[in-house]
Amino acid sequence: MKKIHSAILMLVLLAAAAGTAGAETLSGLQIMEKVYARPKGPDIQSELTMTLINSRGSKRVRTIRQFIKDYGADEKKIMFFVAPADVKNTSFMTWSYGNSSKADDMWIYLPALKKVKRISSESKSDYFMGSDFTYDDMGNRLPKDDTHKIIGEEKINGEDCYVVESTPKNPDYFYSRTVSWIVKGEWIGMKKEFYDEDGELLKTLTINSYKKVNGYWVITSMEMDNVQKNHKTIMELKDVKIGRGIRDSFFTERMMKRGIK
Amino acid sequence: MRQNRLITAGLALLLMFTGVSAVSAGNISFSGYVRNYTGILVDSDPLDYSQVQNTFDIKADYSGDMGDLHTEGFVYLDADNNLTAGIRELYADIYFNSLDLRIGKQQIIWGKGDGVFITDVVSPKDMSNFILPDFDEIRIGVTAAKADWYVGDFTLEGVWIPVFTPSVLPDSHSIWAVSMDFPAGMTPSIKSAGLPDPTFKNSEGFAKLSYMGSSFDVELIGGYMWDDTPVPHVTKFVPGMPPDVTVTPEYHRLSMAGGSFSTEILGVIFRGEGAYYDGNYFSIDPDNLQTDLIAGGDGTLQKNYLHYMAGMDYSVFGINLSAQFVQQVILDYDSRLKNDEYESTATFLAAKTFLNETLKVQFFGYYGINNGDALLRPSVSYSIADGLDVTAGSDIFMGDSGIFGQYNNNDMVYIKIKYSF
Numbered sequence: 001m002k003k004i005h006s007a008i009l010m011l012v013l014l015a016a017a018a019g020t021a022g023a024e025t026l027s028g029l030q031i032m033e034k035v036y037a038r039p040k041g042p043d044i045q046s047e048l049t050m051t052l053i054n055s056r057g058s059k060r061v062r063t064i065r066q067f068i069k070d071y072g073a074d075e076k077k078i079m080f081f082v083a084p085a086d087v088k089n090t091s092f093m094t095w096s097y098g099n100s101s102k103a104d105d106m107w108i109y110l111p112a113l114k115k116v117k118r119i120s121s122e123s124k125s126d127y128f129m130g131s132d133f134t135y136d137d138m139g140n141r142l143p144k145d146d147t148h149k150i151i152g153e154e155k156i157n158g159e160d161c162y163v164v165e166s167t168p169k170n171p172d173y174f175y176s177r178t179v180s181w182i183v184k185g186e187w188i189g190m191k192k193e194f195y196d197e198d199g200e201l202l203k204t205l206t207i208n209s210y211k212k213v214n215g216y217w218v219i220t221s222m223e224m225d226n227v228q229k230n231h232k233t234i235m236e237l238k239d240v241k242i243g244r245g246i247r248d249s250f251f252t253e254r255m256m257k258r259g260i261k
Numbered sequence: 262m263r264q265n266r267l268i269t270a271g272l273a274l275l276l277m278f279t280g281v282s283a284v285s286a287g288n289i290s291f292s293g294y295v296r297n298y299t300g301i302l303v304d305s306d307p308l309d310y311s312q313v314q315n316t317f318d319i320k321a322d323y324s325g326d327m328g329d330l331h332t333e334g335f336v337y338l339d340a341d342n343n344l345t346a347g348i349r350e351l352y353a354d355i356y357f358n359s360l361d362l363r364i365g366k367q368q369i370i371w372g373k374g375d376g377v378f379i380t381d382v383v384s385p386k387d388m389s390n391f392i393l394p395d396f397d398e399i400r401i402g403v404t405a406a407k408a409d410w411y412v413g414d415f416t417l418e419g420v421w422i423p424v425f426t427p428s429v430l431p432d433s434h435s436i437w438a439v440s441m442d443f444p445a446g447m448t449p450s451i452k453s454a455g456l457p458d459p460t461f462k463n464s465e466g467f468a469k470l471s472y473m474g475s476s477f478d479v480e481l482i483g484g485y486m487w488d489d490t491p492v493p494h495v496t497k498f499v500p501g502m503p504p505d506v507t508v509t510p511e512y513h514r515l516s517m518a519g520g521s522f523s524t525e526i527l528g529v530i531f532r533g534e535g536a537y538y539d540g541n542y543f544s545i546d547p548d549n550l551q552t553d554l555i556a557g558g559d560g561t562l563q564k565n566y567l568h569y570m571a572g573m574d575y576s577v578f579g580i581n582l583s584a585q586f587v588q589q590v591i592l593d594y595d596s597r598l599k600n601d602e603y604e605s606t607a608t609f610l611a612a613k614t615f616l617n618e619t620l621k622v623q624f625f626g627y628y629g630i631n632n633g634d635a636l637l638r639p640s641v642s643y644s645i646a647d648g649l650d651v652t653a654g655s656d657i658f659m660g661d662s663g664i665f666g667q668y669n670n671n672d673m674v675y676i677k678i679k680y681s682f
Contacts, residue, residue, distance in 0.1 A: 052617060054617070060619075060646075060647050061647065083647070084647035084648045084681070085292060085294075085647070085648040085681040085682050086294075086647075086648050086650065086679075086681040088292055088681075089292075095475060102475075103525060103528070105474075105475055105476070105525070107473070112395060112396065112397045113370065113396060113397070114368055114370040114397070115370045115371075115372075116473070117373075117523075118478055118523040118524070118525065118530055118532075119530065119574070120525055120528050120529065120530050120574060120575065120576055121525065121528070122528030122576065123576050125579075126576075126579060127617070127618070129618065130614070130617035130618030130619065131617070132617075231617060249411070252411070252414070252473070253416065253471075253473045254361070254409070254411055254416070258329075258354075258356075258361075261288075261290075261322070261324035261329065
């Protein structure tokens with residue numbers, strides 16, 4: 001099961017291809033499947049910047065170069081940490097398996113230890129690099145894992161949206177439900193609310209900007225607000241390249257150790 | 262001697278900086294850290310410092326089309342203004358389609374164990390401060406030629422070390438010095454260890470075949486090397502005279518073969534590592550030394566041994582947990598030896614972060630099962646700002662004997678402030 005994906009992949013998957021005919025008759029599941037099934041390109045590379053802002057307004061910045069390659073249902077991703085300085089040259093690799101129950105394979109390379117370690121992929125609820133995004137938030141959760149219901153229609157930033165409530169089939173999932181605002185016809189997720197296990201609003205995800213790159217929708221700026229901790233993360237994508245042809249040999253221990261120069 | 266070493270290190274650092282400044286600055290990146298590390302021995306009266314150390318560490322990397330150049334230099338300055346400087350690594354990488362070459366002084370790390378050295382025997386260790394420093398400071402770079410050949414998910418690595426580099430042992434006046442035990446009344450005269458001649462015949466060679474793929478990772482390794490620590494050979498000073506002895510530490514050839522693996526099962530990482538060592542020298546127990554010398558022995562016996570580890574990593578409620586069991590078994594055991602036939606150690610790690618990963622609480626412990634001794638290492642780290650961290654912790658030794666219990670009087674608390682750039 002795919003579990004950890006980059007922000008760009010999440011954004012690309014949240015964005016959706018056109019397809020308006022009969023949209024009014026779609027079910028909640030069909031809407032979320034359109035969001036999930038949107039073509040995302042054979043490979044993606046970008047620079048990801050996360051700005052973490054705490055309740056006092058102080059900022060911390062994390063910068064990552066990431067490379068993702070699509071293998072049909074499967075996917076490989078490698079991330080090179082650029083900043084801050086104390087994590088520079090750390091790298092992180094994931095092989096995800098979409099059409100099977102097999103757990104992701106994940107490795108981390110720590111330059112101080114100079115070795116690649118296999119790590120557990122069972123930490124979906126952990127927050128990524130101290131941000132307000134969990135590993136699961138950054139992945140493309142399968143629509144069949146939730147029960148979806150259209151609970152309304154609203155306009156956001158002038159865009160007509162479906163409002164879809166998604167309730168996990170697994171009662172132990174760390175969100176009790178999520179609510180997504182999906183742009184009609186474009187199938188882009190413009191906003192998402194996450195509710196904790198007690199049913200209280202925990203976080204709100206807001207899309208600030210998105211654009212087409214090489215024919216694929218990519219959201220280039222979004223913000224996750226943790227309303228309970230009064231902490232937020234702004235995630236921005238720069239230098240996005242799609243379909244440049246990343247070699248298979250890029251997703252290996254060799255590249256984790258060598259790093260990106 | 263020390264002055265010469267400092268001059269050499271200073272020249273090397275100078276060359277490093279002038280060298281890198283000569284090439285295009287656009288392809289060079291610098292990184293490193295500045296750190297103060299101050300520790301207090303809590304059992305001392307009056308309280309004494311175990312460590313007052315200022316560190317400057319700098320790495321410079323130059324990237325070219327075919328490869329990279331890397332160098333890392335360090336300077337340690339203590340409270341008495343004693344300066345130690347050196348080059349931790351200085352090497353060139355050359356990349357081909359499916360082959361990488363790394364030539365120069367480098368740290369080479371093998372194995373799946375954490376905090377233990379089983380198949381991780383290519384780079385020697387600096388044990389001046391026992392195993393307390395960070396591991397990149399414990400490992401000593403070796404001048405070597407390393408080649409990695411990649412075929413799919415397999416990698417074949419070969420390492421040639423032309424000149425042997427030994428581990429650094431604690432100074433005899435250090436709180437980490439390891440005393441050699443002798444029978445009562447026996448007065449040893451201890452010689453210094455002589456290094457093997459720097460000839461081709463005395464070079465070291467290692468090979469590793471590794472697989473990293475879906476489901477599991479595996480390494481198979483072999484090495485023909487020198488034991489990084491010398492073995493004390495004891496001879497009677499004057500036969501028939503009072504029991505004075507001469508101790509001559511010697512380095513010995515050693516062969517090893519082994520492997521390691523890691524895999525994930527139901528969210529738990531399982532790791533294993535093991536090696537067979539052929540022809541290691543072990544010391545005779547002091548109680549049996551006199552008898553051994555009379556019988557013509559030299560206080561040592563050559564034995565083969567196994568060294569292995571099984572470990573697991575798990576995360577629950579955001580707490581990262583890790584446990585390892587490590588055991589050394591001397592084959593064809595002789596009861597006169599100082600080491601036990603089976604020597605077992607367990608390690609345990611628990612770590613959790615708070616406040617968006619700015620606060621980290623960690624506990625790492627070693628427990629020596631044979632002697633009931635332990636080293637407990639709790640610590641708390643806080644990131645004041647990006648790159649600026651402060652760590653407070655303690656190193657607590659428990660027991661009366663054994664590798665940890667021997668330092669029972671060295672319990673300390675410390676604080677480290679580190680700025681990374």
